[in-house]
Amino acid sequence: xxxxxxxxxxxxxxxxxxxxxxxxxxxxxxxxxxxxxxxxxxxxxxxxxxxxxxxxxxxxxxxxxxxxxxxxxxxxxxxxxxxxxxxxxxxxxxxxxxxxxxxxxxxxxxxxxxxxxxxxxxxxxxxxxxxxxxxxxxxxxxxxxxxxxxxxxxxxxxxxxxxxxxxxxxxxxxxxxxxxxxxxxxxxxxxxxxxxxxxxxxxxxxxxxxxxxxxxxxxxxxxxxxxxxxxxxxxxxxxxxxxxxxxxxxxxxxxxxxxxxxxxxxxxxxxxxxxxx
Numbered sequence: 644x645x646x647x648x649x650x651x652x653x654x655x656x657x658x659x660x661x662x663x664x665x666x667x668x669x670x671x672x673x674x675x676x677x678x679x680x681x682x683x684x685x686x687x688x689x690x691x692x693x694x695x696x697x698x699x700x701x702x703x704x705x706x707x708x709x710x711x712x713x714x715x716x717x718x719x720x721x722x723x724x725x726x727x728x729x730x731x732x733x734x735x736x737x738x739x740x741x742x743x744x745x746x747x748x749x750x751x752x753x754x755x756x757x758x759x760x761x762x763x764x765x766x767x768x769x770x771x772x773x774x775x776x777x778x779x780x781x782x783x784x785x786x787x788x789x790x791x792x793x794x795x796x797x798x799x800x801x802x803x804x805x806x807x808x809x810x811x812x813x814x815x816x817x818x819x820x821x822x823x824x825x826x827x828x829x830x831x832x833x834x835x836x837x838x839x840x841x842x843x844x845x846x847x848x849x850x851x852x853x854x855x856x857x858x859x860x861x862x863x864x865x866x867x868x869x870x871x872x873x874x875x876x877x878x879x880x881x882x883x884x885x886x887x888x889x890x891x892x893x894x895x896x897x898x899x900x901x902x903x904x905x906x907x908x909x910x911x912x913x914x915x916x917x918x919x920x
Contacts, residue, residue: 650891653898654687663687667727668699668890672755674721675747683819684720684743690815690851691720692892693883693902695727698813698849700886702731711764714811715834717771717827719743722751724813725766729756734764736805738771738788767805773826777833782806808841809834815851824863828871835909848873848907855901867907878904 651666658678665672665687677685715736719725725737739748749768756766771780775789782788785804812834817827831848839845854860867873883904887894 688816694851696890808838
């Protein structure tokens with residue numbers, strides 16, 4: 644890919660563009676998006692922009708790992724964060740709902756992944772509906788992990804599918820309605836439990852949000868701690884500013900005011916705190 648010449652613009656100023664020429668570090672991603680009001684997941688949002696640059700700065704490795712690290716993203720949308728991690732050498736499982744996958748995610752991954760430089764990881768796209776409980780997930784299927792009514796015995800043998808254990812879980816711009824809170828954190832808890840069950844250390848979760856509805860965000864954070872047993876820590880704003888600056892982004896304060904990145908880790912207990920959850 645060509646050297647990035649111009650820093651990325653904030654997402655709200657590019658919603659009208661059907662194809663984004665999106666610079667990330669020394670790369671340029673070509674990302675299709677739709678702003679047709681049918682779903683939030685087919686357009687670029689600020690959280691993904693900030694999270695991808697923060698991870699590029701925070702996850703720099705001091706030494707090559709013994710194996711290629713593996714990440715899963717919930718609500719991948721147009722694929723920016725998943726492609727960013729992949730370009731950094733991670734194997735990435737990008738997940739979303741089928742309509743988002745068919746509208747933008749798969750085509751963006753196909754368009755960009757083959758152009759990544761040597762040393763990049765692999766990236767796969769599969770559907771995961773958070774309303775489907777973990778005991779109905781299918782890791783050997785090349786199309787979906789969890790879909791309502793999905794046949795649990797169906798398998799796809801054409802590809803070796805990515806699955807647990809995961810070293811990292813990420814999500815951005817996915818806390819925007821009260822009915823999403825419980826399914827999201829249930830899914831996060833299950834992914835951590837599955838990864839730890841393979842004898843690996845529990846993976847951290849990085850969640851990027853826009854605080855449009857402060858009461859909703861406060862409720863979600865409280866539930867993550869009280870109901871699901873997460874330890875929650877906000878990434879200091881100055882660290883995010885530093886990461887954006889390193890990525891060549893110098894937005895005005897009002898361009899991304901309200902964006903926060905939170906880091907969640909699982910406490911020693913692997914079960915939800917509340918027996919009613």
